[in-house]
Amino acid sequence: MTRPDHDAPTSPTGQAGPIIEVTNLVRDYGGLGRKSRRVRAVDHISFGIQPGEAVGYIGANGAGKSTTIKLLMGILRPTAGQVRTCGLDPMRRRIDVARQVGVVFGQRSQLWWDLPLRESFTILAAIHRLDPAAARDRTARLVDELEMGGQLATPVRSLSLGQRMRAEIAAALLHSPRLLVLDEPTIGLDVLSKQRLREFLVEERRERGTTLLLTTHDMGDVERLCSRVLVVDHGRLAYDGTLPGLAATVGAERLLVIDLAEPTRPLQDVPGARLVAVESDGLRQRLAFDGARTTAAAVLTEVSRRATIRDLAVEEPDIEDVVRRIYASSAGQR
Amino acid sequence: MRTFLLLVRAGFRRHSTYRLALLAGTATNSVFGVIRASVLLGAIGSAGTHIAGYDGPRVLAFVWWGQALLGVVNLWGFQEVGQRVRTGDIAVDFLRPAGPQLVYLAEDIGRAGVNFLARGLPALLIGALLFDLAWPPGIGSWILGLLSVAVAVVVAFCGSFIVNLSAFWIVEIRGIRLLWMITTGFLCGLYVPVPWFPDWLRTFAEWTPFPSMLQHPLDILSGRVDGAAVWGTLATQLAWAVALVVMAQVVLQSGRRRLEVQGG
Ligand SMILES: Nc1ncnc2c1ncn2[C@@H]1O[C@H](COP(=O)(O)OP(=O)(O)OP(=O)(O)O)[C@@H](O)[C@H]1O
Ligand SMILES: [Mg+2]
Numbered sequence: 001m002t003r004p005d006h007d008a009p010t011s012p013t014g015q016a017g018p019i020i021e022v023t024n025l026v027r028d029y030g031g032l033g034r035k036s037r038r039v040r041a042v043d044h045i046s047f048g049i050q051p052g053e054a055v056g057y058i059g060a061n062g063a064g065k066s067t068t069i070k071l072l073m074g075i076l077r078p079t080a081g082q083v084r085t086c087g088l089d090p091m092r093r094r095i096d097v098a099r100q101v102g103v104v105f106g107q108r109s110q111l112w113w114d115l116p117l118r119e120s121f122t123i124l125a126a127i128h129r130l131d132p133a134a135a136r137d138r139t140a141r142l143v144d145e146l147e148m149g150g151q152l153a154t155p156v157r158s159l160s161l162g163q164r165m166r167a168e169i170a171a172a173l174l175h176s177p178r179l180l181v182l183d184e185p186t187i188g189l190d191v192l193s194k195q196r197l198r199e200f201l202v203e204e205r206r207e208r209g210t211t212l213l214l215t216t217h218d219m220g221d222v223e224r225l226c227s228r229v230l231v232v233d234h235g236r237l238a239y240d241g242t243l244p245g246l247a248a249t250v251g252a253e254r255l256l257v258i259d260l261a262e263p264t265r266p267l268q269d270v271p272g273a274r275l276v277a278v279e280s281d282g283l284r285q286r287l288a289f290d291g292a293r294t295t296a297a298a299v300l301t302e303v304s305r306r307a308t309i310r311d312l313a314v315e316e317p318d319i320e321d322v323v324r325r326i327y328a329s330s331a332g333q334r
Numbered sequence: 335m336r337t338f339l340l341l342v343r344a345g346f347r348r349h350s351t352y353r354l355a356l357l358a359g360t361a362t363n364s365v366f367g368v369i370r371a372s373v374l375l376g377a378i379g380s381a382g383t384h385i386a387g388y389d390g391p392r393v394l395a396f397v398w399w400g401q402a403l404l405g406v407v408n409l410w411g412f413q414e415v416g417q418r419v420r421t422g423d424i425a426v427d428f429l430r431p432a433g434p435q436l437v438y439l440a441e442d443i444g445r446a447g448v449n450f451l452a453r454g455l456p457a458l459l460i461g462a463l464l465f466d467l468a469w470p471p472g473i474g475s476w477i478l479g480l481l482s483v484a485v486a487v488v489v490a491f492c493g494s495f496i497v498n499l500s501a502f503w504i505v506e507i508r509g510i511r512l513l514w515m516i517t518t519g520f521l522c523g524l525y526v527p528v529p530w531f532p533d534w535l536r537t538f539a540e541w542t543p544f545p546s547m548l549q550h551p552l553d554i555l556s557g558r559v560d561g562a563a564v565w566g567t568l569a570t571q572l573a574w575a576v577a578l579v580v581m582a583q584v585v586l587q588s589g590r591r592r593l594e595v596q597g598g
Contacts, residue, residue, distance in 0.1 A: 029594055075428045077591055098431040110426045114348045126340035127432045 102172030345444020398461030502589030
């Protein structure tokens with residue numbers, strides 16, 4: 001995992017400053033006269049993303065993630081607040097923004113349905129006014145890295161979901177954008193396809209330093225790709241920081257799985273730890289502890305006073321569980 | 335420009351994949367051509383030797399060029415853009431560094447090209463084999479006539495594009511599309527030549543863009559309009575094309591401003 005480099009100097013095009021800057025952004029849906037049916041999808045969100053960062057934008061269904069992305073791209077007009085993408089107002093400078101950003105909406109396709117996949121790349125290269133030779137090279141690289149050589153002659157409508165998603169990502173990267181925005185790129189993919197896609201993205205970012213903004217419900221994506229997470233909840237920003245920090249914030253517990261030399265009574269009295277489960281007559285016991293208050297070493301010392309430890313494993317908090325806690329806690333406030 | 339041409343080519347390829355539909359279209363066109371030719375010839379026969387500048391060969395040219403252009407000029411309109419607005423897929427179009435109007439126009443020109451080759455020329459050939467139709471009176475009429483067809487394609491596209499864009503404001507646009515189809519079919523001169531309309535209706539039609547979508551190219555190609563008058567006809571068409579291109583752009587921009595993309 002890479003660290004967020006908040007002090008990245010200048011972007012490839014020489015523009016300094018954040019690549020995304022959002023200030024008090026608000027977006028309502030629903031007709032003007034129908035106040036009762038208005039939905040506030042984005043509610044005073046502010047954040048900045050520096051060139052080169054990889055940010056996971058996570059939140060429950062309907063939290064406002066896709067809406068935010070549409071605001072960033074100038075597809076939707078903000079109800080209030082400010083958006084700057086690549087230093088530009090996306091509503092006014094939509095085309096200039098589109099030249100520098102690649103976007104994939106997992107549920108929509110940007111490819112030409114009836115045509116062989118190859119044609120989509122040709123057309124997109126033309127729309128982006130790429131030099132034909134450079135476009136050929138770039139396409140060849142992407143096709144090679146995403147292992148799509150066998151599908152170039154296949155009409156897009158006949159591609160499998162995984163194949164299409166790889167094609168979508170290649171299409172979004174064709175013009176070598178500074179910023180890649182992926183809205184649920186792994187939706188519906190099997191484990192292996194997800195894995196390959198993540199590896200590709202890690203590689204692509206390492207080579208080109210592309211900034212990444214990723215929306216997903218798959219915490220594996222976030223853990224593997226993002227050094228920073230933004231959690232939105234009911235249109236509001238609930239957390240902005242690192243992934244381990246997120247776990248710490250909600251006080252998620254780490255888990256010690258201890259295998260003992262012989263059956264032992266339940267270890268209920270270990271200071272700083274909470275007994276979660278006892279298995280095989282006490283041969284294996286699970287202890288949860290709060291990483292902010294004590295350490296795994298301290299817990300182990302206490303356990304070894306009571307029994308002989310044969311083997312152990314530490315389980316990190318499940319991120320989905322962490323996020324669930326955030327949602328739950330803010331739902332409680334409502 | 336290269337972008338535009340590549341998009342035209344893509345439209346051409348995309349529509350040339352539907353070979354069977356094209357073949358069926360040609361067959362239907364020809365059958366209807368024979369029927370229409372007989373009906374209009376009959377009308378001229380019962381009125382004397384000609385009606386409003388149309389004699390037998392000219393009315394045959396009107397019918398068969400009309401059948402040939404039926405698939406070329408998008409008289410019936412399309413629905414794809416309206417559907418994309420409705421489903422929210424239009425969002426993807428706005429992610430590209432190009433105007434959607436240009437992208438869709440290019441595709442429609444490609445579609446027109448396919449239809450000209452695959453449906454237009456065969457229909458014309460069949461018409462010429464079965465009937466004694468008038469040909470454009472000179473090389474100038476050929477060139478300006480085909481140019482007039484190209485402008486007609488643009489006019490028809492923009493009209494239907496605007497109809498489709500109404501989906502930004504109205505959820506169900508099938509009614510509007512149907513109205514557009516009926517109005518176009520009638521006022522563009524497809525069924526009956528516009529010059530045969532009663533005076534009041536002809537005057538009305540001449541103040542709409544519909545004759546620019548079919549009647550005007552047919553006038554030039556059948557030789558009913560000849561000499562300097564051709565330029566006037568072409569100018570009328572061009573004026574409509576420019577007006578509709580601008581109007582479509584205005585509608586598209588205001589639609590974008592009030593867009594509420596449906597779905598994720
Ligand atoms: N076109 C629309 N009209 C009305 N309300 C909408 C529209 N689009 C989204 N919403 C509402 O705005 C809120 C945020 O939607 P959004 O699509 O941004 O959520 P999301 O975080 O992307 O969710 P998901 O994870 O399900 O994709 C939801 O309450 C949704 O119902
Ligand atoms: Mg979404």
